[in-house]
Amino acid sequence: MEKVDDAVYIKVPTTEEGLAAMQVLKRQGVGVTAAAVYTKVQGFMAITVGADFIAPYVNRIANLDVDPHELISAIADMISRTGASTKIVAASCKNIAQVNDALLAGAHTVTVRPDLLHEAFGAASATSPTTGRLSTATRASQPCETTTRAKSDGPPQAGPSLRAPVWPLGTTTGTEPDAMISMIALDLDGTLLGQDHQTVPASAIEVLAELAGEGVHVVPATGRTRGLMAHELGQLPFVNYLVSSNGASVFDRSASRPVVPAETLPVPRARQIYAVLEPYDVSFELYQDGAAYLERSRLQVFRRSFAPGFAAHLLAHTHLVDSMLPLLARGGTEKFNISGVAPDERRAIVARLLEIPELALTSSLSGNVEVMAAGVSKARALRRLAGVLGVQASDIVAFGDSDNDISMLKWAGRSYAMANGTQEARSAARHVAPSNADDGIAVTLRDLLANHRPDLDRPATLNPYCSPLSRAGSDGG
Template identity: 25%
Template sequence: MRYKLVVTDLDGTLLDDRKNVSKANLEAIKRIRDAGVLFTVATGRGERGARPLLELLKPDVPAILFNGCEIFEMGKGPIYSEYLPKTIADMVVDHFLKTEFGIIGFLHDKIFLVGYKPAHEIYLKREKVAYEVVDDLRHLDAVNKVMVVGDVPRAMEMMGELEKKEGINLNCVKTEDFYYEVLPDGVSKGEGLKKLCEILGIERESVIAIGDNMNDLSMINFAGLGVAVENAEEPVKKAAKLVVPSNNDDGVAYLLNKLAEGEL
């Protein structure tokens, strides 16, 4: 078979809007496995948020977490990690601390809510994860990423103001309608997928990647076959070589069944 590995985003792609994995998607994953194709996920979620889904899906190879900050193997833990410099994390927290935005720091399986605010409820209602409330992130030596929750266009403006004020360039990405993340320099799902391919000894031409949001764009561009679901952001659909049905219409199953039938 031409393709050896399929990598899918979770939220908005494999998961429907109710955050469930459909029976059709699970059956299609089994079908490509039976055909000898490897399956894994690439997600903005960290270890805690992704774990229930990893236990359900049982990826054949390590998963890409934190939008590429970490490559994680169930039963072993992180096999590759990147961290946001402490100075950058503290700078971002200070910049947003007295605003309406919810600030969240992530480190491996820990989630830190900075100064609990109403905006944090947006995240907690969607993700339903355990967390710790802290005044800031200064007690941590490092974090994988920092996320602000709220009005993304305004968050982008404020991040630009911070860059101009401090004379720095930040690696930021929109991951959901209300999530804007700051990642370590050079980190993306595309770079995470490149690293995973190096670990596995798989050529990029043998990889299919599917996603919906701007944080998926880099891996869609990297993969031999980049795929978008119909509900994807327009730039993502334009970059993709193939557009499949939406996350609510089993787009991943559609793709995987085409692969299993030898039509890709």
């Protein structure tokens, strides 16, 4: 065993004898791959003994009339819940579809034959590189000047200064670069939704549906958990992917499953956070597995923390419990959402939370603190989703208004902070859009379409927010 290289991981069958052998090998510092995993119990036991890799045999499992990707997803969830460092190797993949599905289900890597790799690259080269990407490169523009196209096929004519131009990335004048739009990431409260925190303006629905019809991914990226946006998503039937709980969860609505494993708080960390919050007379919700939970004893504080209509709307989709402790014990906590906090109390709570290692803290509303696992952010979640979909950051347009949006506003190739947003959010974005009360999403996207697709006959819109903000750096999230 002393001669085994650190880069070698010995394959051991995941049987009773094999699990005992894995424990012996791990005690000696030898890397281990738990092989021949066909069930969730085998996966759990392999995680428990500290296997470095777990290798479900995808094609063999499928031949047993069992869904291998459901198994991979379940094992990935176990790894996330326990905070284990184990990785999943999807083995015995016999075609590209199995490879793709395994990676989408949560596998960290795959084993494939060389001819499958050649097949994969061959399929990629046969696909148009602009599929699902809306080009925005058509013409030169000057500040606060537009062009309009007559219904004939003649050249564009100078028109009145009604549409504010969508500025080239990183510049203030000149020619629009060959930018593409493959994804639009949208915060909800204070950004896409109206003042009631429930309604998507009809004009925004119209333009987003049009873009989705052209293959652009429309992705809500919100601090809410999935269960708190059922009404809002009902207005957006063309949305397939969701980023929720500030990036802890990335979910595929059409498949009803995570796109990538959720990034949740380990059980000990969640208990520490609860111990900090429990003595304070504040409202805090627990977001777990897409649902929101609130202790009954904090119901009155919760109601005082929001406008009456918004509070009633949230409570209609929130589960009331006597205690969160049983929920914390089962794991899978995406976020603590703390509300109704006075400034002095907020400073004290934040100071105590910062003493707990490996946490991420942010805020989306006044008197609010949001706590997730270290590294969780909207930018990180969008980057993970973009990697699955094959989308580049430069092809993403992001809209937000608050501090929990800053990471994605810095990361996306084109970003807009709402005029009603915080100063920090506006400093992080490249541009400012009209406020959510002024239909900022629809106005900005219509400008984008009108200024960069002059063949479309659209009514002019007035957008006074012509000046882009300076780039405040980048953040990988």
